[in-house]
Amino acid sequence: MKEFDSDIAVVNAIENNQNLNKAVSFLYKNHYNMLEHLVIKNSGSTMDAEDMIQETMIVFIDMVRDKKYRGEASIKSVLYSITKNLWISKIRKTTQENIRIEKFAEESEIFQDDIVNQIQKRESKTAIEKILDKIGESCKKILTLFYYEELSFKEILEQTEYENEQVLRNKKYKCLKSLTDMIELSPSMAKTLKSSLNELK
Amino acid sequence: MNSNSTMDNLEKIEEYLYGSLGEEERKKYENELEKDASLQELQLKYILAKEAIINRGIRQQVADVHSQFIQQRADSQEIKEERKPEGKQIFMFTPMRIAASILLLLSVYTGYQYVSLSKDSLVDGMVTDYNPSMLRGSDDKAQNIRNAYKAQDFEKVIAEIGAGNSDSEMVFLRAMSNFKLKNFEASLNDFALLKKQNVSSLKPSYVYEIAYYEALALIGAEKYDLAQTQLESVKNDAQNPYHSLISDWDIFKLKVLKSK
Numbered sequence: 001m002k003e004f005d006s007d008i009a010v011v012n013a014i015e016n017n018q019n020l021n022k023a024v025s026f027l028y029k030n031h032y033n034m035l036e037h038l039v040i041k042n043s044g045s046t047m048d049a050e051d052m053i054q055e056t057m058i059v060f061i062d063m064v065r066d067k068k069y070r071g072e073a074s075i076k077s078v079l080y081s082i083t084k085n086l087w088i089s090k091i092r093k094t095t096q097e098n099i100r101i102e103k104f105a106e107e108s109e110i111f112q113d114d115i116v117n118q119i120q121k122r123e124s125k126t127a128i129e130k131i132l133d134k135i136g137e138s139c140k141k142i143l144t145l146f147y148y149e150e151l152s153f154k155e156i157l158e159q160t161e162y163e164n165e166q167v168l169r170n171k172k173y174k175c176l177k178s179l180t181d182m183i184e185l186s187p188s189m190a191k192t193l194k195s196s197l198n199e200l201k
Numbered sequence: 202m203n204s205n206s207t208m209d210n211l212e213k214i215e216e217y218l219y220g221s222l223g224e225e226e227r228k229k230y231e232n233e234l235e236k237d238a239s240l241q242e243l244q245l246k247y248i249l250a251k252e253a254i255i256n257r258g259i260r261q262q263v264a265d266v267h268s269q270f271i272q273q274r275a276d277s278q279e280i281k282e283e284r285k286p287e288g289k290q291i292f293m294f295t296p297m298r299i300a301a302s303i304l305l306l307l308s309v310y311t312g313y314q315y316v317s318l319s320k321d322s323l324v325d326g327m328v329t330d331y332n333p334s335m336l337r338g339s340d341d342k343a344q345n346i347r348n349a350y351k352a353q354d355f356e357k358v359i360a361e362i363g364a365g366n367s368d369s370e371m372v373f374l375r376a377m378s379n380f381k382l383k384n385f386e387a388s389l390n391d392f393a394l395l396k397k398q399n400v401s402s403l404k405p406s407y408v409y410e411i412a413y414y415e416a417l418a419l420i421g422a423e424k425y426d427l428a429q430t431q432l433e434s435v436k437n438d439a440q441n442p443y444h445s446l447i448s449d450w451d452i453f454k455l456k457v458l459k460s461k
Contacts, residue, residue, distance in 0.1 A: 024263055028270040050271065057263045058256075128253040129260065140257075147251050148258030173208045179253070180211070180246040 007075045014064040017150070024057055031076055035083045042087060052090070056082045059115075059122050066121075068114055081115050089119065131182045139175035146172060210240060214247045318461070321383070323454055324417050329446060331377055331410065333370075343371070350374050355381045369398055369406040380414055385421035392418065409435075413443035425459040 004010045004026050013023035032053060039049035059082045063069045069078060132140060138160075145156045153165040153172075162168040216222045217230050234240050333347040342361065349357040355378035362371045362378075376391030392415040399405035412435050419428035432455065436447040 020259075020262055021266055024266040025270065028266060032270065032274075050267070054263055054267045057267070058260055061259050061263070062256075125252060125256045128249050129257050131250075132253055132257050143254045144258050147254040173211055176211050176247070176250060177207055179250040180207075180243065183246045183249055 007071065010075060011064050011069060011071070014061055015067075020061075024061075027057060027060070027075070027079065028053075031079050034076070035079060038080060038083055039087050043091070044087060048087070048090070052083050052086050055086050055122075059086070059118055062122055062125070063114075063118050066118070068118060078115070081112065082119070085112075085115050085119055128183070131179065134182055135175060135178050138171075139178065142168070142172050143175055143179070207243065210243055211247060214240075214244045218244075218247070318454055318458055320420050320423060320458060323451070323458060324420050327417055327446065327451060329443075331414075333374060343368075346371065346374060350378065353381070355379075367394075367398070369395060369402075372398075373407045373410065376411075376418075377414065380418050380421070383421060385418045388418040389415065389422055409441045409443055412438075412441060413446070420455065420458075425455060429455050429459070 004013070004023065010023050010026060013019045035053045035056060036046065036049040039052050040046065044052070056079055060069070060075070060079060063078070063082075069075075073081075132143075135143075142156060142160065145151045145159065146153075151159075153168050157165055157168055160168065162171060213222075213230060217227060222230060234244065331350075333350050346358055346361045349355075349361060358378040359375055359382075362375045366372065366375070372391050372395050376388050376395065379385070379388035379391060392411050395407060395411050396415075399408060399411075412431065416428050416431035416435060419425075419431055429452065432447055432452060435441050436444050436452070438444050
C-alpha cells in the first residue's frame with residue numbers, strides 16, 4: 001500500500017477520487033484504534049465503535065468532497081470530533097440519562113459547528129441513498145458505474161450485456177428517471193427539495 | 202411533463218451540469234430553467250439522485266475497506282492469541298522449566314546413584330588410608346608387618362600377625378587388613394576385641410579409628426542399622442577426627458542402601 005506522507009496527500013486522494021481505497025485504508029490503519037478507544041471509553045462496545053468509525057469515514061469523505069475540510073485541524077482531530085459527535089448523537093437517541101456522556105459532549109472543539117452540520121447533511125444523504133434500494137440491481141449497477149466510477153458508456157458496455165451504447169444510454173436514463181420519480185414520491189425528499197429550491201431562489 | 206420529455210430533460214440537465222452544452226443551448230436552457238418550476242425541481246432531483254448514487258458508492262467502498270481492515274485485525278489478533286499462551290508459557294513457566302530440568306537431572310542422578318549404590322561403593326567412598334606409625338615398637342617383626350601394611354600386602358599382615366596376637370597395634374592392623382580385604386566379619390571381631398581391651402585398659406588405643414572403621418565394616422557386613430548408629434555417633438562426635446569425613450549424604454546413602 002502506498003503510504004501517504006501528509007494529511008494533504010490523503011485529502012487530495014479523496015478530493016480527486018483517486019486511490020480512495022488506499023486513502024481510506026490509510027485512515028483506518030492510522031486512526032482506528034484511537035477512534036475505537038474513544039467509543040469504548042464512553043460506554044460503547046467494539047461493535048458500536050465499528051459502526052461509528054465506518055460512518056466517521058463517510059462523513060469525513062463528504063467533508064473533503066464538499067471542500068469543508070480546510071486543513072485548519074489535523075485529520076486525526078477531525079476524525080476524533082466526527083466520531084465523538086456521531087457517538088453522542090447515537091447514545092442520546094438510545095439513552096435517557098447519562099451524566100458522563102453529557103460531560104463528554106460538553107467538551108467542544110473549534111470546528112464543532114462544521115462537523116455537526118456535516119453530520120446532519122449526511123443524515124439527509126443517507127435517507128436519499130435508501131431510495132437506491134428500491135431500484136433494480138441492473139439500474140443500480142449502471143448508475144454506479146456511470147456516476148460513481150465515472151466510466152464511459154463504452155467501458156460500462158464491457159461490464160454489462162447490453163447490445164450497444166445507445167441501448168445502454170437509454171437504459172441509463174430510464175433508471176435515472178425511476179430514481180428521480182422515487183425522490184418525488186418521498187415526503188422527506190419533498191421537504192429536502194423544497195428547502196433546496198428555496199436556497200436556489 | 203410526460204415520460205419521454207422527462208428523459209429528454211434529464212439528458213439536457215446532465216449535459217448542462219457537465220458543461221457539455223454549447224453556448225447558445227446553455228443560455229436557452231438557463232432561460233427555460235428560470236421560468237419552468239418543474240424543470241427546476243427535476244434538476245434538483247437529478248442532483249439528489251446523482252448524489253445518492255455517489256454516496257452509495259462511497260459507502261460501499263468504505264464498507265469494503267472496513268471489512269478488510271476488521272478481517273486483517275481479527276487475523277492478526279488470532280495470531281497474537283495463538284502466540285500468547287506460548288509466549289506466556291515461556292514467561293511464566295521458565296522458572297518451572299528450570300526447576301523441572303533440575304528435578305529431572307536430580308532424578309537421573311539419584312536414579313544413577315540408587316542403581317550404582319552398593320555397600321562396597323559406599324565403603325570405598327568413605328574409607329581413608331590408615332598410615333601405621335613407624336615409631337611404634339622396635340622389633341623387626343612388628344616393623345615388617347607395618348611395612349607390609351603400608352605396601353598394602355594385607356594377607357601378609359594377617360599371616361604375620363597370626364591368630365593369637367593380642368597386641369592392640371597388631372590386632373588393629375589385622376582388623377584393618379581384614380577390612381581392606383573385605384573380610385568384614387573378621388574385621389568386626391578384631392574391632393570388638395580391641396574395644397574389649399580398651400574397656401579394661403588405662404590407656405585405650407585406636408578409639409577414634411575403631412569407631413570409624415568399625416562403622417564401615419558394619420556396612421560391609423550389611424549390618425546397616427548398627428552401621429547407621431555408629432556413623433551418626435562418629436559424625437556427632439566433634440572430638441573424633443574422622444567425624445568430618447562423614448556427610449549427611451553418606452548417611453542418606455546408607456539409609457537408601459537399607460531400603461534396597
